[in-house]
Amino acid sequence: MKILVAVKRVIDYNVQIRVKEDGTGVVTDNVKMSTNPPDDNAIEEAVKIKEAGKATEVVAVSVGEEKAQETVRKALAVGADRGILVKADGVIEPLAVSKILQKVVEKEKPDLVFMGKQAIDDDCNQTGQMLAALLNWPQATFASKIEVKDKSLEVTREIDEGLETIEVNVPAIVTCDLRLNEPRYASLPNIMKAKKKPIEQITASDLGVDTKPRIEQIKVEEPPKRKAGIKVASVEELVQKLKNEAKVI
């Protein structure tokens, strides 16, 4: 079984987001970038399945600018066998990403495609489901447990009411929740080894995918600022304020 894992390069989750003064987006220059956190869970799961002898190859793919190569390289350092970078500049909407991944899947013919449930930059939560639709494959979103069966997967999903378990036939798309596993850190020897692993580079236009955005971003603003609060001197005063001033208890 072959697993393709899609990874995205995003602003690191510990960075304070700053909106550009001209309202065209957020500041990304000289900002620390990392792998989208749930994509780390997706890579980890694929590598674990391979280590358990149930998969033969793990291929990491990213769509984005040249620098997204670092994100692919990081996936290689934690156990992916080889990488693919589909170069595309500017805003690439999830619909376009899923069309690009569809082409990659048609070429690579994986049995499973894993990715994070959501990217922490645009917060869209679309790509996995869209790719499943385009391929006419089943989807198991927000996975917190994956059991590999003979020709299917049993997937436990995190839903608002609790947990849901579904069975999807292979080939399938799985989007991963943070609860799925604990991503490992790359060891130094593995980081060195990853430098020798191949990363194939192609472009979105090589694949014949039109990446022109369909959604016009009119402006990006700072969220409304909270007005400064007060410090209370004692627990009694706090309870008093909550009861009589804020009226929330």
Added chain:
Amino acid sequence: MSVLLIAEHNNKEFKPFTLNAISAASQINEDVHVLILGSNSDSVAKSISEVPNVKKVIHVNNSLYENYLAENYTSAVIKIAGNYSHIVCSANTFGKNLMPRIAALLDISQVSDITKVISEDTFLRPIYAGNAFATVKSTDKIKCVTIRPTSFDPAPTSGGSAEITNGEPGDASEVSKFLKKEEIKSDRPELGTARVVVSGGRGMQSGENFKLITAVADKLNAAIGASRAAVDAGYITNDHQVGQTGKVVVPDLYIAVGISGAIQHLAGMKESKVIVAINKDGEAPIFSIADYGLEADLFEALPKFLEELNKLNTIQK
């Protein structure tokens, strides 16, 4: 032009967030049609038809929809999508799972998780977990939109009498199968929708100490949250995590205890109506967004807080 809203329900009653989605839908256009894909779900169709904002109910009653599978739902929606200018549903795990599958088959770029309707094609949505807000305009012929339920008031539940029509089922998926659902049976409200959330951070020092949080949460009928630091330290499981990589919460009252206020945590709770911070470090960033800050040792303040709450005659539930 009309708006098609896909209802979330359990075949007996609709889920409360459906009402919030209906009210957002009617801000887009008044001609709101609600699609109910269910099995023995007449009671759902009837109660939706009584919502005054709803102009028409399309009820597909078929055993195929005994349980929710995105594959089965999508096929039914696609059959009627061409009659609508907008297809909408809640941006919760139901709608997040479903809408992109519909949008991709219609070749539409979806607008996710809107918090405001600006016009029929322009919406406001948070990005970077609410650290920025984007105003976006969809240029597609049909707009596929998911709605953040907590940003819209629920529609009224009575006074309407929309026509109920029977709709056609879609194709059955042969590649996916529902097996089981385990609903978390808890007396405690769910973190994502609770009116009050009490959260602990690294300052709690141990998992054992979270019982101080639990006691206050019990008293206030609150959900229990945690910072990523507390989760990483193993004090509590990560389904309690509030923040950019956890849950985004907007309760009426958020009490942050022993939480310094890392950016990633603030992203998940700063839209709360009233924020209380209890921390012994007076310089902790959490105080800069708290409405009420108490600079104190939490191990003294929490028992005292509970004691004071116990003195109150009534506590809002």
